[in-house]
Amino acid sequence: MAGLSLWWLLLIFVAAAAVIWVAGVQLSNQTDVLSVRLRLGSALGGLILLAIATNLPEIAIVASAAVAGNLGVAVGNILGGIAIQTVVLVALDAFGVRGKRPLTYRAASLVLVLEAALVVAVLAVVVAGSQLPDSLIALRLTPAPVLIAILWVVGLLLLRRAGRALPWHESGEAPDNQEPPRGHSQQRSEQQATAKGTSTARSATIFAVAAVATLVAGVVLERSGDAIAGHIGLSGVLFGATILAAATSLPELSTGLTSVRNGDYQLAMSDIFGGNAFLPVLFLMATLLSGKAVLPQAQASDIYLTAVGMLLTLVYAAGLLFRPARRIAGMGVDSLVVLVLYAVAVAGLFAIPNGG
Numbered sequence: 001m002a003g004l005s006l007w008w009l010l011l012i013f014v015a016a017a018a019v020i021w022v023a024g025v026q027l028s029n030q031t032d033v034l035s036v037r038l039r040l041g042s043a044l045g046g047l048i049l050l051a052i053a054t055n056l057p058e059i060a061i062v063a064s065a066a067v068a069g070n071l072g073v074a075v076g077n078i079l080g081g082i083a084i085q086t087v088v089l090v091a092l093d094a095f096g097v098r099g100k101r102p103l104t105y106r107a108a109s110l111v112l113v114l115e116a117a118l119v120v121a122v123l124a125v126v127v128a129g130s131q132l133p134d135s136l137i138a139l140r141l142t143p144a145p146v147l148i149a150i151l152w153v154v155g156l157l158l159l160r161r162a163g164r165a166l167p168w169h170e171s172g173e174a175p176d177n178q179e180p181p182r183g184h185s186q187q188r189s190e191q192q193a194t195a196k197g198t199s200t201a202r203s204a205t206i207f208a209v210a211a212v213a214t215l216v217a218g219v220v221l222e223r224s225g226d227a228i229a230g231h232i233g234l235s236g237v238l239f240g241a242t243i244l245a246a247a248t249s250l251p252e253l254s255t256g257l258t259s260v261r262n263g264d265y266q267l268a269m270s271d272i273f274g275g276n277a278f279l280p281v282l283f284l285m286a287t288l289l290s291g292k293a294v295l296p297q298a299q300a301s302d303i304y305l306t307a308v309g310m311l312l313t314l315v316y317a318a319g320l321l322f323r324p325a326r327r328i329a330g331m332g333v334d335s336l337v338v339l340v341l342y343a344v345a346v347a348g349l350f351a352i353p354n355g356g
Contacts, residue, residue: 006231012224017247019217020057023210024251027053028258030207032189037200048156051278054255054271056211057248060218062282065226066289073226073239074286075294075302077248080241082123082276082309085249087342088256089316092268093335096260102332104319107265110172111162115273116317118155122148122280123310129283129295130303142293145284152281174323178265188262221247238349241305269316276309301352308345312338 004012031053052059058081065074093103129144136142166172193203221244229239252272259268286294319334328336 004227006228009224009228009231013221013228013247016217016221016224017250019213020221020248021250021254023213023217024054024057025254026206026210027056027214028251028255029189029193030203030210033193033198033203034200034207036187036190037203050271051274053207053211054252054275055278055282056214057218057221057251058279058282059285060215061222061244061248062286063289064219064222066286066294069290070222070226071286071290071292071294071297072299073222073244074282075298076238076241076305077222077244078279078282079126079302079305079309080245081248082119082279083305083312083342083345084242084245085252085272085276086309086312086316087338088249088253089269089272090331090335090339090342091253092256092260094329094331096257096268097265098261100327101325102319102327102335103260103265103269104316104332104334105323105325106178107269108174108177108320108323109266110166110168111159112266112269112273113317113320114159114162115270115277116313116320118152118159118277119273119313120310120317121155122151122277123306123313125151126280126283126295126298126306127303130298132293132296134293134296136296137287137293140288140291141284142287142295144295145281145287148280149284152277155277178263180263218248238301241301241349242346269320273313276313301349304345304349304352308342312341315341 031050035050058077061077062074065071065077089103097103097106125144125148129142129147132142132144162172225239225244225247228234252275256268256271259265259271283294315334315338319332324333326333331339
């Protein structure tokens, strides 16, 4: 695509982003239907299916970049995606939540705090793994990505157990948070599909078509984005961490707004934290596909973005515990802090020598 003009590249990029938006909504809807009908909702397989389905654009981009040897885009998309998907919660709080109470007040649950802790834990391993020598590789595997994958699976098992019961008053649920149980919007999606006469086979077919469309659009997005970055003189790391990461976060924004407007605040936050905890697992795929130690090649801007992702996640974890009741500028205090911190962080990203 390098031979195309900038306008053609922008048109292709926007078209691919639009396909990801539409296909991502279908993926989310059909995942809800299949999870309910196949009774995968609380099972480990269901959680893994949901994590993969909601992150197919990132999977396609990381795989394409790793095969092409463009590891800077792959790493930037993973770590930048975590930061910007956390900022999606700001949009959900400001434009999705109705009434006087902000998102974290209504969603407050110790299970969500544990999900935030899992995000911080896997990102801590990312930082540690980036300091290991790139010669520490065997059978196309390096220690940090393997540990991240193990930590993610163990974390899912613990979260599944916590979701059933915690040895706390009300099983870790805060008083006067959302009244319907977490995940009730998934049941609603399945009931709507049943009312329309959508069979399980049809739902699975739609899921498969949307998955293929998302994967193809993700590759196109990565290739056109890399060419655009070259045209405008922006490094692959910066482009992957900002514009490309924002484009791949569109499905999370759409489905999150749907969950919030249906009153399923906990599910909306859980989808974001769950996706963010899964994204570093893609370092394992990138290492296998490229045959190189990916994390030791992380630049200063990548570690910077990792710290930003950890900080923003901790702000929301604090919000879930302290439950600010006020809304400022149409959002909770924690969302406002996250928005300001992210804006400052992006400005700082351009000041990093190897990031610009």
